[in-house]
Amino acid sequence: TGNLLTGSLSFDLPMVESDYYKNQAFIPQFSINATDVYCKKVYKDYAIKARAFAGYNFGYLTNLSGDGAVRGLPLGSFSGFGYALANIEASIPVMYIDLYDTANYTHRQKVTYLMYVNLFVDGGLAFSNDDMKVRDYEYLEKNTYLKDFRCYLDDKNYFTYALSAGAGITFVPYFLHFVVRIDVGVNILEPILEQKTPSIGLTVSFNDMF
Numbered sequence: 001t002g003n004l005l006t007g008s009l010s011f012d013l014p015m016v017e018s019d020y021y022k023n024q025a026f027i028p029q030f031s032i033n034a035t036d037v038y039c040k041k042v043y044k045d046y047a048i049k050a051r052a053f054a055g056y057n058f059g060y061l062t063n064l065s066g067d068g069a070v071r072g073l074p075l076g077s078f079s080g081f082g083y084a085l086a087n088i089e090a091s092i093p094v095m096y097i098d099l100y101d102t103a104n105y106t107h108r109q110k111v112t113y114l115m116y117v118n119l120f121v122d123g124g125l126a127f128s129n130d131d132m133k134v135r136d137y138e139y140l141e142k143n144t145y146l147k148d149f150r151c152y153l154d155d156k157n158y159f160t161y162a163l164s165a166g167a168g169i170t171f172v173p174y175f176l177h178f179v180v181r182i183d184v185g186v187n188i189l190e191p192i193l194e195q196k197t198p199s200i201g202l203t204v205s206f207n208d209m210f
Contacts, residue, residue, distance in 0.1 A: 004036070004038075009032045029057065030057065035053045044093070046091065048091070051087045051210045052086055056081065061132050064078045065077050065078040065162070072198075073164060073187055077143060078124065079128055079134050080160070081129065083125065087121075092117045094116065095113070096115075097112070113173050117169060118183070122164045123161075145190075165185070167183075180205075181207070182204050183202070183203040186199075186201075187200075
């Protein structure tokens, strides 16, 4: 529990042809971001966890969809060079198992399991440009996410947004150094604004999202 504030700064000068702009080469990349994570126990092991995340890049886009960002969106569909994200989730404990001394057998160490059900809402705002590419990721198809509802600042740069909600399960074995997390997120804005079938994202991970 508590509050954790982190930040990072990076500057890359590529020595080979850049792939982050489609028609230019040797473009330096610059990135700065800050993250604030807050976690509080509400009652016993019931907890609320929230994150605010913002950053700016020069020379490339950051993927803001899927695991670690806005869950429920297809990978690469929401990205930006300037961005702000917010995630909030409620963790509800549903199972607690202590196997320290069972069936007349004493384990060498305390074996404790805890399983949570998580309810979450993810949202984000981003400035983007379709002439730039997502760093370390190639679009599988042309990005058309909320294309008719973007706010264009000029001929190339535009402002966009995303919102999703969902639920998941986090399994915490206290005697190991990882967790097992399964999340299912549902895109909210596409069915509201474009009357499309909502996309659904499934994430299986061995670490906390944030």
